[in-house]
Amino acid sequence: MSRAPIQDAPEPAAPAPAWARLELVRKPRTLYEKVWDSHVVTHEPGAPAVLYIDLHLVHEVTSPQAFQGLRDRGIKVRRPDRTQATMDHSIPTQNQALPIVDPIAAKQVQQLRINCREFDIPLADLGDESQGIVHVIGPELGLTRPGITVVCGDSHTSTHGAFGALAFGIGTTEVEHVLATQCLLQRRSKTCEVRFAGRVADGVVAKDLILALIAEIGIGGGTGQVLEYTGEAIRSLSMEGRMTVCNMSIEGGARAGMVAPDDTTYEFLADKPTVPKGAEWDAAVARWRSLPSDEGAVYDRTVEIDAAGLEPMITWGTNPGMGVRVSQPVPEPNGNPSVRKALDYMRLEPGKPLIGQPVDVVFIGSCTNSRITDLRQAASLLQGRKVDPRVRMMVVPGSERVRAQAEAEGLAEIFRAAGADWRQAGCSMCIAMNGDQLDSGQYCVSTSNRNFEGRQGKGGRTFLASPLTAAAAAVEGSVADPRRYL
Amino acid sequence: MQPVTSFSGKVVPLPITDVDTDQIIPARFLKTIEKLGLGENLFNDWRYLPDGGPNPEFVLNQPRAAGGTILLAGDNFGCGSSREHAPWALLGFGFRAVISTSFADIFRNNCLKNGLLPVAVDVATLAELFEAASSDEGLELTVDLASQTLTLPSGRGVSFPIDDFSKQCLLEGGDQLSYIQQRMPAITAYESQSAEALNTLA
Numbered sequence: 071m072s073r074a075p076i077q078d079a080p081e082p083a084a085p086a087p088a089w090a091r092l093e094l095v096r097k098p099r100t101l102y103e104k105v106w107d108s109h110v111v112t113h114e115p116g117a118p119a120v121l122y123i124d125l126h127l128v129h130e131v132t133s134p135q136a137f138q139g140l141r142d143r144g145i146k147v148r149r150p151d152r153t154q155a156t157m158d159h160s161i162p163t164q165n166q167a168l169p170i171v172d173p174i175a176a177k178q179v180q181q182l183r184i185n186c187r188e189f190d191i192p193l194a195d196l197g198d199e200s201q202g203i204v205h206v207i208g209p210e211l212g213l214t215r216p217g218i219t220v221v222c223g224d225s226h227t228s229t230h231g232a233f234g235a236l237a238f239g240i241g242t243t244e245v246e247h248v249l250a251t252q253c254l255l256q257r258r259s260k261t262c263e264v265r266f267a268g269r270v271a272d273g274v275v276a277k278d279l280i281l282a283l284i285a286e287i288g289i290g291g292g293t294g295q296v297l298e299y300t301g302e303a304i305r306s307l308s309m310e311g312r313m314t315v316c317n318m319s320i321e322g323g324a325r326a327g328m329v330a331p332d333d334t335t336y337e338f339l340a341d342k343p344t345v346p347k348g349a350e351w352d353a354a355v356a357r358w359r360s361l362p363s364d365e366g367a368v369y370d371r372t373v374e375i376d377a378a379g380l381e382p383m384i385t386w387g388t389n390p391g392m393g394v395r396v397s398q399p400v401p402e403p404n405g406n407p408s409v410r411k412a413l414d415y416m417r418l419e420p421g422k423p424l425i426g427q428p429v430d431v432v433f434i435g436s437c438t439n440s441r442i443t444d445l446r447q448a449a450s451l452l453q454g455r456k457v458d459p460r461v462r463m464m465v466v467p468g469s470e471r472v473r474a475q476a477e478a479e480g481l482a483e484i485f486r487a488a489g490a491d492w493r494q495a496g497c498s499m500c501i502a503m504n505g506d507q508l509d510s511g512q513y514c515v516s517t518s519n520r521n522f523e524g525r526q527g528k529g530g531r532t533f534l535a536s537p538l539t540a541a542a543a544a545v546e547g548s549v550a551d552p553r554r555y556l
Numbered sequence: 557m558q559p560v561t562s563f564s565g566k567v568v569p570l571p572i573t574d575v576d577t578d579q580i581i582p583a584r585f586l587k588t589i590e591k592l593g594l595g596e597n598l599f600n601d602w603r604y605l606p607d608g609g610p611n612p613e614f615v616l617n618q619p620r621a622a623g624g625t626i627l628l629a630g631d632n633f634g635c636g637s638s639r640e641h642a643p644w645a646l647l648g649f650g651f652r653a654v655i656s657t658s659f660a661d662i663f664r665n666n667c668l669k670n671g672l673l674p675v676a677v678d679v680a681t682l683a684e685l686f687e688a689a690s691s692d693e694g695l696e697l698t699v700d701l702a703s704q705t706l707t708l709p710s711g712r713g714v715s716f717p718i719d720d721f722s723k724q725c726l727l728e729g730g731d732q733l734s735y736i737q738q739r740m741p742a743i744t745a746y747e748s749q750s751a752e753a754l755n756t757l758a
């Protein structure tokens with residue numbers, strides 16, 4: 071059996087029927103290779119492959135120029151039935167029924183409505199039960215499925231890889247390409263297996279796994295690669311946890327992140343609105359079962375992380391790779407100018423413990439950590455406790471469905487009783503486009519995915535952490551170890 | 557897109573690593589529905605002081621940046637968000653090429669689709685360029701896409717990588733969308749066999 075490196079594998083010139091091919095090809099393949107192979111429409115010499123896109127998600131920020139491009143060319147959206155739009159970035163997270171105050175945001179949101187109407191695209195508008203952050207609603211609707219290709223003009227599209235889909239972010243020009251043709255020009259990526267060995271200790275959750283990985287490989291460590299997460303610690307995660315891990319693949323520079331589907335995946339999908347029913351469902355599951363990487367499949371690279379030895383993680387700097395165990399001190403620059411620059415911005419002293427560092431704001435939300443299990447984690451710690459009076463805590467559910475469920479389960483009441491601000495669905499303070507933002511100089515423990523300078527508001531300072539660690543910080547008014555509350 | 561060929565231009569050094577797209581163009585400027593007009597807010601939060609005035613320490617506000625067309629930056633340029641507003645802002649300011657040791661994947665793709673040339677060089681060459689830029693404020697370099705060569709002040713030519721397809725598109729000012737559109741019969745054939753029956757309108 072051939073064990074040639076993956077990048078030398080011959081590209082099929084013409085597509086065999088997508089799923090049939092899985093049985094014909096004998097060389098063991100990775101999950102990524104299987105999904106890639108089954109979506110190549112044509113691959114001509116000297117050009118990238120034309121890759122078919124099963125699902126295209128659209129939001130208000132990265133699409134207006136693409137729709138304008140279609141208008142300028144006089145063309146239609148080829149497959150509105152494979153396109154789903156929502157609004158999430160620029161929208162307020164309270165009083166959503168009222169007109170948007172910011173005129174520029176209002177215009178952008180209105181433009182999405184006009185574009186969706188003109189091009190017949192389904193839109194989860196404000197007030198709709200399906201509205202929410204684009205990477206939360208795709209899986210909720212059952213549109214994100216194993217073995218499909220998903221794109222969106224948004225780098226955290228990698229989230230959908232948790233289902234064994236090949237999902238990645240694209241730019242606005244590419245959004246236009248997909249709207250026009252349902253295809254993209256793509257090159258095959260390298261593959262990297264990220265194996266999380268062992269089971270995690272109590273208090274260590276999905277966010278800690280991914281922060282530990284990025285601290286290890288660096289924010290450019292995954293460039294040009296598709297990561298496949300494997301190992302016991304991944305298998306035992308819920309779908310929400312797997313989404314958290316895949317979500318931040320891009321923060322390691324990776325093109326995408328994937329997890330092979332299993333019974334956890336099928337159980338999650340079984341009751342979702344758009345999935346096939348009855349015999350069609352059984353047939354779909356049977357096909358999906360052939361997706362996991364074959365025995366003997368070769369990755370270009372393997373990274374192993376000792377999950378059992380991990381502790382809760384937190385970032386101290388201005389990129390997501392600048393992370394440490396929460397019990398560790400702020401690192402020394404040791405002549406590294408980017409560490410120096412980050413510490414200057416964060417106003418942190420090398421060698422000092424992070425635990426005890428006062429915080430002004432705690433934000434629970436974003437496409438990384440705004441799903442029901444995330445809110446349950448945070449609420450479990452806050453139950454019967456109070457947010458420190460010096461802290462402003464915001465909890466922003468990822469979607470309308472998550473909001474409704476959290477209210478039905480009594481989680482919203484726990485947040486309110488603790489003194490937190492319970493909001494409506496949106497990106498909110500993850501990107502601070504909608505007025506939910508830090509003031510200059512404020513410190514925030516945030517469950518989002520980016521701690522870049524000014525990301526949560528100009529001059530704001532972000533510590534990225536899990537919902538548990540964020541809730542512990544809210545209670546103590548400073549960076550804290552959540553394991554104290556277990 | 558204008559064809560990209562050979563050009564000489566003034567270098568603007570930005571010796572910072574891991575410059576993310578939130579720095580290139582902060583999110584609050586993404587509410588626009590246009591591509592034009594973003595150059596003014598390129599590197600906004602480094603470039604302007606809290607009172608809105610120009611920060612004299614920042615290179616874009618220094619005389620050397622006037623007319624600059626080549627940005628010289630540290631490793632892993634363009635990481636983070638997929639916003640195509642980043643290359644639009646760089647082009648809007650007047651840049652035609654960015655030199656670094658590496659570029660984040662999505663940013664690199666976005667550049668190639670807009671005629672902003674990502675020029676990746678080795679670590680030693682980048683160090684030599686920063687050295688040259690610090691001793692010569694008027695430093696100019698020549699970039700030739702056809703031969704994929706960057707000519708250093710010493711006269712030494714270094715080659716930079718670019719795939720043939722993107723290169724051809726850039727040289728001709730060609731459009732990748734029409735390439736895909738010309739393959740419509742193959743796309744239709746693929747669709748009729750595609751197993752995943754997915755319907756967002758259902």
Ligand code: SF4
Nearest residue numbers: 226436437497500501
């Ligand atoms: S929550 Fe944040 S990272 Fe996720 S899509 Fe919204 S802005 Fe992007």
